[in-house]
Amino acid sequence: MKNILITGRPGVGKSTLIRCVVEGLRERGYTALGGFYTLEIKDSGVRKGFEIHTLDGRRGILAHVDVESPLRLGKYGIDLEGFERVALPGLEDAIKRGLTIIIDEIGYMELKSLGA
Numbered sequence: 001m002k003n004i005l006i007t008g009r010p011g012v013g014k015s016t017l018i019r020c021v022v023e024g025l026r027e028r029g030y031t032a033l034g035g036f037y038t039l040e041i042k043d044s045g046v047r048k049g050f051e052i053h054t055l056d057g058r059r060g061i062l063a064h065v066d067v068e069s070p071l072r073l074g075k076y077g078i079d080l081e082g083f084e085r086v087a088l089p090g091l092e093d094a095i096k097r098g099l100t101i102i103i104d105e106i107g108y109m110e111l112k113s114l115g116a
Contacts, residue, residue, distance in 0.1 A: 014104070015038055015105075018037050018102060018104045021102075022037070022102060030100075032097075032100055033055045033099055033100050033102060034056065034090055034091065034094020034095075034097070034099040034100070034101050035054070035055050035091060035094060035103050035104075036052050036086075036090060036103065037053055037102065037104035037105075038050050038062060038105050039053060041061075048064060048065050049061060049062070049063050049064030049065060049067070049076055050062040050063045050076070052082070052083060052086050054086060054090040055090065056090050056093075059086065060079070060082040060083065060085060060086035060087075062078070062083055063076035063077060063078045064079065065077070091103075
């Protein structure tokens with residue numbers, strides 16, 4: 001088993017790279033993928049939060065300025081239940097099925113989940 005970790009400062013393109021790798025793998029016929037990536041939610045060019053997208057097609061809010069939550073990262077309220085409802089089932093299924101797992105973000109928000 002190999003692990004590849006991509007690190008860098010916010011906004012340098014880590015999530016974009018991950019999405020490009022996933023798209024490239026799928027274009028080449030490799031579909032045994034599971035996991036998730038995140039996207040910024042922007043309004044008029046201003047970041048308002050983060051959305052989570054699973055490789056099996058589910059979506060949910062990870063954090064947003066409008067989320068009321070005791071768990072916060074700066075101005076963002078963390079939607080822990082949304083993360084656990086969307087991301088964790090896909091990860092658990094991918095592990096059981098022996099798929100290649102893609103995880104975009106192992107950070108403060110994700111680590112608040114007991115299931116992560």
